[in-house]
Structures are given as structure tokens and as C-alpha cells.
Amino acid sequence: MEEILRTLEQQFAITQQEKMRDDLLFVDVKKDQIISLLTYLKDYAGFTHLAFLQAVDRIEDNKFQLTYMLYSFQLKTNLGIRVFIDREKAEMISIDKLWAHAWQYQRELKEMYGIDFPGSPRVDESFVLESWEEMPPMKRDFDTLEYSIKTYYQRPGRSTNDPKKYMKKKLYNNFAKSPDTGRKND
């Protein structure tokens, strides 16, 4: 594994690498090197299996994070390749020539995050949503509660228990004094 990492560092512009466990590593690369890096890993280093391709909406940095998770059956190691792309003009190189099943992930990302993959087969077809006309729903600036109130009929009289107040009432003061986890209570 160390050899492969060394080669990666020498041949590609790797901005950061992170070791989570012995069998789980993450590597950050630039957008334009992704095809050559993945080709190297697949054909030379034995990372033949693409487990998933997913996106994270980093709205604070105005970026989408794409994670290509690879697995090597010889080394029994997971390797995640992270790429940060621009959030406004979200576009990425399609990898359906390397792994044929990647087109399905890319179609999902197009629908849920609005990330375009030019040249990927059937990328413009809807994946799970039928007749969706709003912005891609998994983007973090899409307010699902507001949309739900606007579109579907709410039944009045719904009450929500605020866990903190409830615990205070129950005199579990230690819990009530614990630092706020940042969860938005409604």
C-alpha cells in the first residue's frame, strides 16, 4: 500500500491524504487528473472495484465534494478519491468508460445534486423522481419543509417534543446542560 501511495505522490498532484483505518484511506486530487489517476489505480494498482460514487454538498466552501470509493481485492483495502468541484457550474468528467456501472451513479447525482456528466449514457433521464420541476432536492439550499408545507396538505395539531425542554422537565439537568449539538429544533 505504501508503494502505491508513494507512486501516487510522485506522479499525481495530490493535495492531501488521510488515513482513517489500516484499510481505509482518503486521497484528495485535482479535477483534471481524475481520469489518469483512476486508470492507474484500476489497471496497475489492482483497485478494480468501484464501490460507490457519491457527492457531498459543501455549501460553506461553495463546492461539491465527489468521492470515488475503490476497493482492492488483493490488498483488501478501501481507497477513497476525493475531488472538489465548483458548485455553481457543477460539471464532472464521466467515468463510464472505466466502470460501466458508473453511469447509474452519475444519473442519480445529476438528478439529486444537479451535477452534470457530459457524455454519460441516459444522464438526463429521471432516476427516481417523477415529474420533478424544482431544483435538485439534495442540495442544501433547498428547503424541504417549506416545499412540503407549500405542496402537501398539513394536518393541524401536530406537536413536536423539544428533547431539551422535555429533559429539563424531567429534571435530568446534566443532560440539559450538555453543549448544544447544533440541531435545529422546530
Add this chain to the structure above:
Amino acid sequence: MNKKDIKNIEKEMRLANEGLSEKEKTLFSDARPMPVRPLNKYLEKFLNWARAESLWILGYGTGCGAIELRPLMTARFDMFRYGIAPRPSPRQSSVFVIGGYASLKTIKRIVRSYEQMQGPKFVIALGSCTINGGMYYDSYYTINRIDYYIPVDIYVAGCMPRPESLIAGFNKLKENIKAGKCDGMNKYAENFDWYKANQKKIIKDWNMPDYNW
């Protein structure tokens, strides 16, 4: 004539079963549903007893609640004791069990299946999701109240309700049928335009007949 008028005229002229081949068009009726008046008092009472004692449910699970129908069928809870049996197609069944949350994609199929069921038909909505959205109340793709789209006779609350509570729901439904209180089908026929407007508000690509059976 402006574009809006042309669009309206086109809408009015459009047949309800448009899109089908010539041969299949005759198989469907596009007449609006009509409310059914009860027969002679004593005959109706007998018929209601017969309907209550043979509830055939449509084998269509819309959400996670459908998992509770399996133990109901098998030896432990054995719903056949109560005269309840699963049927494979909407034409043969009289009870529609909405099994939990309904997404936009599912509500389309629910409406279609409900309309294809032959009367008298009853609806049991199971799970909190069908009542007020449950844990999916703020979801962008899950409807909150099922009774705005099809009429509901009995709600079974819970997330998930156990098979026992489902059996209690079925028994309550039986009582109501025997008392002649389950007129969801007539309610649907009387408020047909309201139901259709609600359904069309959320289903943007309406590509099925308005009503068929």
C-alpha cells in the same frame, strides 16, 4: 383566440382514455363515478353483513407498513379467521390497505388501483405517515395526508402498528360496514372534482385517464 383558450379547448376535447390503441379503448369506460344509493333496508343490511365477513385485500404494499401484512397472513395471527384474504388484482379485492408512507410516485399507482377496484370498496390507512406525514412530514417527495387524494374509512395509528392493531382496525371496519357507515366510495364520487384537483396539483405529468374502471 389566445394560447390559453386553445389549451383549454384541447383539454376539453381530450378523451379520458386517450393514448390507448383503438382496440383497447372500448375496454375502458370513462364515465364519471356515480354515488350508489342503498337498496331496501333489510336487503342492504344482509348485504353489509356479507361484505363485512369477506374482506379481500389488495396485495399492494405502498411503504414499509406492508411488512406487517406477512405475519398477518401466516400462522401466528392468521387473518383468514376473520374472513380476510389477500387477492392479487384490484378487480377482485374490496379492501385497499395503504401500507405506510406514500410518495408522489406511489400515489399515482394508488389512485389508479383504487379506481380500478370494484365497489363496494374500503380503504384502511396504516401508520402515522398516512395520517399526518409521520416522520416524513418535511420530506419533499412524501405526501402528508392520504385523505386528500382517496377517501379513507379506517386509520390505524402507529409507526409501525403491530399486526394486533391491524386486526383491531379490521374489526372496527367490519363494525362500520355492518352499521352502514363506510361510504368512502360515495364520498369519492360526490367530491370527485375536489379529489381530482388535489391529485393533479401534485402529479405534474398526468399521463393516465381521469377515471377508468
